[in-house]
Amino acid sequence: MVKLYSWNVNGLRAVIRKDAFQPFIAECNPDILCLQETKAKQGQAEVDLPDYREYWFSAVKPGYSGTAIFTRTEPIQVVNGLPADIIEQYALTGDGYGNPNDEGRVMAAEFDRFWLATVYTPNAKDDLSRIPLRQSWDPAFLAYMLRLEQQKPVVFCGDLNVAHTEIDLARPKPNMGKKGFTIEERTGFQAFVDAGLIDTFRTLHPDRTDAYTWWSQMANARARNVGWRIDYFLTSTSLRPNIVSADIHANIMGSDHCPISLDLQF
Numbered sequence: 129m130v131k132l133y134s135w136n137v138n139g140l141r142a143v144i145r146k147d148a149f150q151p152f153i154a155e156c157n158p159d160i161l162c163l164q165e166t167k168a169k170q171g172q173a174e175v176d177l178p179d180y181r182e183y184w185f186s187a188v189k190p191g192y193s194g195t196a197i198f199t200r201t202e203p204i205q206v207v208n209g210l211p212a213d214i215i216e217q218y219a220l221t222g223d224g225y226g227n228p229n230d231e232g233r234v235m236a237a238e239f240d241r242f243w244l245a246t247v248y249t250p251n252a253k254d255d256l257s258r259i260p261l262r263q264s265w266d267p268a269f270l271a272y273m274l275r276l277e278q279q280k281p282v283v284f285c286g287d288l289n290v291a292h293t294e295i296d297l298a299r300p301k302p303n304m305g306k307k308g309f310t311i312e313e314r315t316g317f318q319a320f321v322d323a324g325l326i327d328t329f330r331t332l333h334p335d336r337t338d339a340y341t342w343w344s345q346m347a348n349a350r351a352r353n354v355g356w357r358i359d360y361f362l363t364s365t366s367l368r369p370n371i372v373s374a375d376i377h378a379n380i381m382g383s384d385h386c387p388i389s390l391d392l393q394f
Contacts (some may be wrong), residue, residue: 129372130392133158134285135343136244136359136385139167142195144174148382153177156387159200162246164287166232170192178351185209187232194232195246197287203237210234210272218268234269241394242367243276245284252289252307259312266316271321281364282325282390287342287361287385292317292327295337308358312392324360328355328374328390335343339376342385352386361390370394 133156137143140163143152150220153161163179166173168191172185180198185208186194197206206355215221220228228250236245238294239243250265252258290313294300303309321327333339340355361374372391380387 130174130393130394131159131385132162132244132283132285132361132390133160134162134359135387136164136248136287136362136383138165138383138385139191140173140175141168143382144363146382150176150378152387155380156389158198158358158389160244161198161243162235162239162244162285163196163198164194164246164248166196166307167174168194169189170196173360183235183347185232185235188230192231193248194223195235195248196214197235197237197238197244197246201239203239205231205238207236207238208232211275214275215270215273218264218271220261220264220268224296225258228265229347234272236329238280242283242392243279244279245273245276245282245285246287247286247290252310254307255297256307256310262316263312266313270319273279273320273325274323276362278361281367283363283367283390284325284359285359285388285390288317289358290314290317291356291358292330295297295335296330296340298338298354298356301327307348308356309335320362324365326365326368328363328371329357329376329388331368332371332374341376342389345384345385353378359385359388363390367392 291297341359343350343355
């Protein structure tokens with residue numbers, strides 16, 4: 129069994145200061161942990177995980193974005209960022225947006241049986257000014273996953289900054305067309321599914337409601353469970369027989385997101 133976890137920590141140093149990180153590791157005991165929005169470079173956060181190898185891809189801008197992978201098993205290789213030819217093909221630079229790899233948003237690690245990627249998808253922003261970026265980003269990231277899939281099955285996880293369908297947020301009607309629930313963002317996610325990638329949680333729990341991974345810090349939203357499911361594990365179709373469980377761990381505090389997990393059996 130391989131226990132995979134993903135967590136947008138919204139600042140790893142903040143989670144550690146809240147004494148939430150080490151208890152999470154002790155309770156969940158992940159084999160591989162993927163993080164998003166680390167907001168730190170390696171060495172800036174006091175991580176005490178002697179059983180894990182650490183791989184970091186931090187943003188150039190201090191205290192911003194960033195991803196990391198902590199794993200008990202040494203990967204065959206770790207690749208930071210999107211390939212340059214994909215960035216060029218999908219015009220992911222320009223229009224006021226620099227090289228996306230300067231924001232540390234994508235890491236991929238190759239293991240014996242699969243590629244594993246962690247991704248922190250750009251937010252569309254309240255004024256939807258990054259919707260054009262999302263319309264380039266989502267297909268570019270999909271192209272990268274499909275490229276990796278030519279080598280071996282793919283697992284990718286992280287904060288995709290979109291609720292796919294109405295069941296994935298507490299209040300779909302008033303949020304229709306707002307960031308995280310625009311047609312453009314939802315279409316970008318649907319393209320992953322249409323390409324044969326499995327939304328693992330929804331595959332195993334097709335009708336489960338009130339299952340969210342992010343809550344606004346306003347209006348006591350988390351206590352009232354007025355949330356959104358915007359964090360995901362997706363896999364290649366070929367891994368469907370290996371999926372044992374896919375869960376959301378809303379009881380684990382420390383961030384405005386909660387961890388999610390995927391158990392695979394080989």
